[in-house]
Amino acid sequence: MWKTWECISSLAGRTDFIYVADSKLCVSDTMQYISGRGGKFITVLPSTRREEKWFHDYIQGNEVNWIKAQVHGSEDAFEIFESPLLSSEGYRIIWVWSSWKDSTDHDTRQKAMEKSMNAIAELNRKLSGRTRMKTREAVAVKADHAIAEEEEEMFRQAKRGRPGKDTVYTRSVRKRFRVNVNSMRENIAYDERCDGIFPLITNTDLTPEEVLQNYKYQPMLEKRNEQLKSVYSIMPVLLKRIDRIEAFLFIFFAAMLIEALIERSVRLSMKSGKIRSIPVYHEGKNCESPTASRVLSLFSGVQFHRLISNGKIVEVFQPGLNTLQKNLLKLMEIDTERFYLPG
Structure with a gap:
C-alpha cells in the first residue's frame, strides 16, 4: 500500500x-x-x-x-x-x-442462526432412522451443540419359530442420539x-x-473506476507504471469524448431539423434523445466484402444501408458516400 x-x-x-x-x-x-x-x-x-x-x-x-x-x-x-x-x-x-450496517449485521446473524437450526433439524432427521453414525463422537463431529442420548429397548425371540406362550425373549438396548439446540442468549x-x-x-x-x-466520499471515487469495467467493459491489464495509467485513461477519455460528440451531433441535427424522435429502439419504437451506444448498435451488423482471385480484387460488395442507417449518418453529418470503403 x-x-x-x-x-x-x-x-x-x-x-x-x-x-x-x-x-x-x-x-x-x-x-x-x-x-x-x-x-x-x-x-x-x-x-x-x-x-x-x-x-x-x-x-x-x-x-x-x-x-x-x-x-x-x-x-x-x-x-x-x-x-x-x-x-x-x-x-x-x-x-x-x-x-x-446495524440492519445488515442483524439480518446476517439471523440468517446464520436459521441456517444452523435447519442443519440441526436435518441432522436429527438422519439420526432418527437408520444411520451410519453409531457413536456419540461421530454425532459430535456433525454438530457443536448439546447431544441427548436415549436408550431404546428391543425384544427379540431367543429362538426361531412361531411365537407362543412359552416363547423366550431376549432384551437388548440400542442407543439413539438426538441433537438439542440451545440459543446462547449471552453471546x-x-x-x-x-x-x-x-x-x-x-x-x-x-x-x-x-x-x-x-x-x-471514497466509494464515490471507486464507483467511477468500477464503471471502467462495468459500463465500458474494459478488460483488466497490468498497470504497474504511471505512463501506462496515463495512456489508458487518455484512451478512456477519447472514447467518452467520441460518444459525447456523436450524441451531441445527432441531437442538434434533430433539433435543427425539427425531428422530435427517431425509431432507434426495437420494433421501431421512437426515442427523443438517442444515446451513442444505441446509435452505434444499429451499425453493428454492417459489413463489406472483397472477392479476391489470384491476389487481385475482383469485386467489392459494399454494405447495404437501410433508411434508418442513412438518416442517422446524415444526423451525424457523415457523407453516405464516404461511409463506403474503396475497392
Missing part, C-alpha cells in the same frame, strides 16, 4: 493529502511509513486488532456518548464516538455506528450491542465527523 501512496504523492507533487483506503492499509509499518513522510491517512481498523475487542467488551457494561453525524448524499443515519484510547501505534480511533446479546459499529483509524487532526465524511 505504501507504493501506491508514493505513486499518488509523485503525481500530486506533495504528501499532505489525505489518503483514504480499506483495511489493507492498516499495517503498522505502512501507517508509520506514510506518517513519517508527512502523509495523512484514514482507514478501517481490522477486526483482528485487539483495539476492536477492547471496545466491544467496553460497550457491554458502559454507556457510550454517541454523537449524531451528517454525511452528504447519504440517507443512512450515523453516530460517532472518539475512543479514549489510542491505537498501539498512537493514532486516533473513531468509532462509527451506521443504521444500514447473542453481546453481538447485538456491537451491531452497526466499525472503527476508523487516522493520524489527521480532523473532527470525528470530518473523518467520517472523508471516508464515505
Whole structure:
C-alpha cells in the first residue's frame, strides 16, 4: 500500500493529502511509513486488532456518548464516538455506528442462526432412522451443540419359530442420539450491542465527523473506476507504471469524448431539423434523445466484402444501408458516400 501512496504523492507533487483506503492499509509499518513522510491517512481498523475487542467488551457494561453525524448524499443515519484510547501505534480511533450496517449485521446473524437450526433439524432427521453414525463422537463431529442420548429397548425371540406362550425373549438396548439446540442468549446479546459499529483509524487532526465524511466520499471515487469495467467493459491489464495509467485513461477519455460528440451531433441535427424522435429502439419504437451506444448498435451488423482471385480484387460488395442507417449518418453529418470503403 505504501507504493501506491508514493505513486499518488509523485503525481500530486506533495504528501499532505489525505489518503483514504480499506483495511489493507492498516499495517503498522505502512501507517508509520506514510506518517513519517508527512502523509495523512484514514482507514478501517481490522477486526483482528485487539483495539476492536477492547471496545466491544467496553460497550457491554458502559454507556457510550454517541454523537449524531451528517454525511452528504447519504440517507443512512450515523453516530460517532472518539475512543479514549489510542491505537498501539498512537493514532486516533473513531468509532462509527451506521443504521444500514446495524440492519445488515442483524439480518446476517439471523440468517446464520436459521441456517444452523435447519442443519440441526436435518441432522436429527438422519439420526432418527437408520444411520451410519453409531457413536456419540461421530454425532459430535456433525454438530457443536448439546447431544441427548436415549436408550431404546428391543425384544427379540431367543429362538426361531412361531411365537407362543412359552416363547423366550431376549432384551437388548440400542442407543439413539438426538441433537438439542440451545440459543446462547449471552453471546447473542453481546453481538447485538456491537451491531452497526466499525472503527476508523487516522493520524489527521480532523473532527470525528470530518473523518467520517472523508471516508464515505471514497466509494464515490471507486464507483467511477468500477464503471471502467462495468459500463465500458474494459478488460483488466497490468498497470504497474504511471505512463501506462496515463495512456489508458487518455484512451478512456477519447472514447467518452467520441460518444459525447456523436450524441451531441445527432441531437442538434434533430433539433435543427425539427425531428422530435427517431425509431432507434426495437420494433421501431421512437426515442427523443438517442444515446451513442444505441446509435452505434444499429451499425453493428454492417459489413463489406472483397472477392479476391489470384491476389487481385475482383469485386467489392459494399454494405447495404437501410433508411434508418442513412438518416442517422446524415444526423451525424457523415457523407453516405464516404461511409463506403474503396475497392
